[in-house]
Amino acid sequence: MAGSDPTVNGTPAPDTVKILIAGGFGVGKTTMVGSVSEIVPLRTEEPLTAAGLGIDDLDGIEEKKATTVALDFGRITLSQELVLYLFGTPGQQRFWFMWNDLAIGALGAVVLIDVRRPESSFAAIDFFERRDIPFVVGVNGFHGEHPYGPDEIRESLALPEHTPVLLCDARSRESCRDVLIALIDRLMAAAAQDGGNAHTA
Amino acid sequence: MPGSSARPASEVNGSDAAGRLVRPFTLIGGRTRPSRADFTLLTLVTAVEPQPDGGKRPQPEHARILRLCARPVVVAELAAHLDLPVSVVVIMLCDLLEAGRITAQAPRQISRTTDMGLLQKVRDGLGRL
Ligand SMILES: Nc1nc2c(ncn2[C@@H]2O[C@H](COP(=O)(O)OP(=O)(O)OP(=O)(O)O)[C@@H](O)[C@H]2O)c(=O)[nH]1
Numbered sequence: 001m002a003g004s005d006p007t008v009n010g011t012p013a014p015d016t017v018k019i020l021i022a023g024g025f026g027v028g029k030t031t032m033v034g035s036v037s038e039i040v041p042l043r044t045e046e047p048l049t050a051a052g053l054g055i056d057d058l059d060g061i062e063e064k065k066a067t068t069v070a071l072d073f074g075r076i077t078l079s080q081e082l083v084l085y086l087f088g089t090p091g092q093q094r095f096w097f098m099w100n101d102l103a104i105g106a107l108g109a110v111v112l113i114d115v116r117r118p119e120s121s122f123a124a125i126d127f128f129e130r131r132d133i134p135f136v137v138g139v140n141g142f143h144g145e146h147p148y149g150p151d152e153i154r155e156s157l158a159l160p161e162h163t164p165v166l167l168c169d170a171r172s173r174e175s176c177r178d179v180l181i182a183l184i185d186r187l188m189a190a191a192a193q194d195g196g197n198a199h200t201a
Numbered sequence: 202m203p204g205s206s207a208r209p210a211s212e213v214n215g216s217d218a219a220g221r222l223v224r225p226f227t228l229i230g231g232r233t234r235p236s237r238a239d240f241t242l243l244t245l246v247t248a249v250e251p252q253p254d255g256g257k258r259p260q261p262e263h264a265r266i267l268r269l270c271a272r273p274v275v276v277a278e279l280a281a282h283l284d285l286p287v288s289v290v291v292i293m294l295c296d297l298l299e300a301g302r303i304t305a306q307a308p309r310q311i312s313r314t315t316d317m318g319l320l321q322k323v324r325d326g327l328g329r330l
């Protein structure tokens with residue numbers, strides 16, 4: 001089997017896992033990706049066909065055939081054989097057609113919420129719930145303020161009891177790391193419930 | 202743009218966006234056809250070492266890609282470094298692949314796993330952050 005492993009110049013390619021960082025417009029997704037990524041926050045852009053644009057958004061640029069949309073991209077090398085890629089999904093609703101592509105193959109997602117306007121992330125929560133993609137909610141306390149506890153927020157968002165809600169600071173590496181770990185714990189709990197996996201890799 | 206926004210105007214409707222639209226189009230010789238090859242955001246790209254003899258000299262943007270992927274790098278990261286749309290980078294990667302200058306490799310992507318061993322590895326790696 002080892003011989004059939006794909007290799008690049010003799011080095012086996014690392015396994016890759018992918019996590020999405022989602023949430024409404026301006027909730028701190030780019031900030032979070034930058035906080036934990038080992039490469040400076042990178043943005044990659046996709047041309048956007050008119051089909052993906054809401055008419056309202058095109059005020060003044062109606063004649064434009066396309067525009068660009070930014071996608072945050074981060075990398076965490078977990079070990080020599082394992083790399084985690086983070087994709088910050090575009091926040092503006094008109095770019096959401098991209099989410100489907102991004103969601104394919106993701107381990108799960110972090111939905112970030114701006115504590116001052118949680119409703120801006122409702123649609124993101126909906127997106128992952130509908131597709132049965134595991135997620136945790138990170139409550140970004142702008143200015144480090146957290147007026148509500150996790151349970152209050154879970155209730156106000158009508159989230160199932162098992163959905164982890166974490167108070168966090170998108171600017172802090174440790175805080176964002178803990179949110180990601182909470183997602184993995186959530187996945188492990190679900191796997192254990194499924195009877196787990198007898199063999200460990 | 203309606204209302205106020207923290208987003209720089211150039212990102213949405215400025216000359217920057219317009220400029221970008223023209224430049225990549227020139228780079229790929231007017232082709233807009235999507236690539237045949239199955240490049241995804243996480244496809245691993247590596248420059249062939251040594252580069253094949255003969256053939257045309259790579260164009261400057263192609264040469265830049267070759268420098269960036271001297272070590273294996275994924276498409277999304279290449280696009281970010283080049284500051285070009287992924288779709289444009291993929292078309293250039295197709296050219297380079299055809300010319301035998303790069304290798305492309307599907308990601309060994311693990312998704313929606315219940316493999317405890319793997320999840321534990323991810324968790325341990327995050328713990329070291
Ligand atoms: N004070 C404070 N500012 C923050 C925090 N998180 C993000 N910001 C700022 O809020 C603004 C928006 O954050 P971004 O990370 O760009 O948000 P985003 O979700 O990527 O936004 P879009 O991609 O446009 O949807 C930026 O100016 C950040 O610097 C925080 O925890 N506290």
Ligand SMILES: [Mg+2]
Pocket residue numbers: 029030031072088091
């Ligand atoms: Mg952003």
